[in-house]
Amino acid sequence: MEFDAVLLLSFGGPEGPEQVRPFLENVTRGRNVPPERLDDVAEHYLHFGGVSPINRINLALIEQLRAELEGRGLGLPVYFGNRNWEPYVEDTVATMRDNGIRRAAVFTTSAWSGYSSCTQYVEDIARAREAAGPDASELVKLRPYFDHPRFVQIFADTIGAASGALTAEQQAGARLVFTAHSIPAAADDRLGPRLYSRQVAYAASLVATAAGYSDYDLTWQSRSGPPQVPWLQPDVADHLATLAEAGTKAVIVCPIGFVADHIEVVWDLDNELASQAEAAGVAMVRASTPNAHPHFAQLAADLIDELRYGRTPDRVAGTDPVPGCLASVNGAPCVPPHCAAGRQQD
Template sequence: MSYDALLWLSFGGPEGPDDVMPFLENVTSGRGVPRERLAEVAEHYLHFGGVSPINRLNRAAITAVESEFASQGIELPVYFGNRNWHPMVEDTVARMAADGVRRALVFPTSAYGGYSACRQYDEDILRARAAVGANAPELVKLRQFFDHPLFVGAFADGLRAARAGLAGARVVFTAHSVPEAADLAAGPPEEGGRRYSRQIAEAARLVAAEAGVADYDLVWQSRSGPPRVPWLEPDIVDHIGALHARGETAVVVCPVGFVSDHLEVIWDLDNEAAERAAELGMGFARVATPGADPRFAELVAELVREHVAGAAPRKLSGFPAAGCTVNGETCAARCCEPAKRPS
């Protein structure tokens, strides 16, 4: 089957102080998040001048992918669209249609399953195609890649480098927390759900094994929402306190749930977690995310070749190669449904 383009589909982020509140309103639309909470989160962005690094990092990654495509003879233009901020995916898909694109692959900037990490990108595709109408291109979303050897290898090398500068440190893997109910709903019911947390745990295991780490912890970060709603725990900042209490003197944090250094990484880890470790007199190092590694562009090209050239998927786990969808139709019935919000 032939394709005309690749759509790089991401979360989006503000690129100036005036963007911050409108962006957060887009992110939380329909969720009933209090204005005070938005103002609190806005301060995290304003700490960095109101600019999230995510759009800049995506543009740099797209440039690297375009170069990789050229070197491999993959003749696909790359378009960039976001869920929550400009360039909005609806506008990008409209431009693709105007350019004559009839069938395109979609690379979502998330390696995992789950509602926010996977299925919500299907909803983005459905919404964008509906906005464009009958002329919208067919959109085929690429699969999850948390267990791809290039993804694992980039993290493992980063972990080795971080540990080399902090001898004896406890290794802690971290990923974005989600509500317990959302994690339980992540994956087909017959598989027992929890696709997101199980994939995170498997990625941590794979990275640790390749980096030669026999013992480590897996924790969570960046939770939001009312305290009465249970989320995946423990939190990274709390865990650093627990490590100190049991006599650990240093910690290396590997953000295995993230592909790039966007705000949840540079605020929650490089600021809050690092400050907590400093308060306790503990050494702290944070592993680099793989998005800027040359292997990340190679990974995207490999995922594309699975479709354009019939290349066999490369995987390091026995998890299904899930997540590939056509026009937003999910890979399995009731897979990764959004959790019902408490009344």
């Protein structure tokens, strides 16, 4: 399968204070999120001047990916489109059509199967192609990559770097805590079942092994919605409190669920969780996300090469491997159809 372009498809984020509320309304449209919840989240963005770090990171990743492809003899243009903010994927796909792009590989900034992390991007592709009309480019969404060797090694390396910021005494007693975005338990049950949470748990085991840890914890974060609706547990803040009560003096937090420094990372972890740790007398360091790491661009290029050359997907072999989707073409359901269930309700 040959490509004449690449599309980086992401979540989007505001670039100034005046964009924060419209952006959040886009994100939560149809989910019945109370206005006061939007006000709370808006304050997180406004703390950083109303600017999400994700767009800057994605633009840097695009440059890394473009250079990596050129190094492999593929001088392909790399386009950028978002679900919730400019540049909107609909506008980008229209531009690709106008530029005569026939077939593009779509790399999404999510490593997982599941509705929000996979199916919704498939829906974005279908919607954008429909808007572009009959001459729209063929769009091939690359597979989730939670068990790709480069994904595992990036996080193993960043855990090691974070650990290096602790003293030798702190390192000796430090607890490794993985965290990923929580979703409603019912939504997780519908897919797989529990495909998303199983993939996260499996990836955490692979990363921990690669980083040299035999013992670790998996937690969840950034839940929203009515408090009576069960979400994946334990919450990272609750778990930190439990560790502190048990006498833990240092933690290494690895946001394995995120491929870039979203607000959920730089606010929920670097601000709120770090403040909680300091108050509890726990030394906390955070492992970096992949962001625009050169190995992350290499991962994207590897996924493209899997389709170009018909290669077997490159996966780390661990205990009790968890299935993942394969490619999706033009917004068709993933193959196998692990993510075919409907939209989660917050």
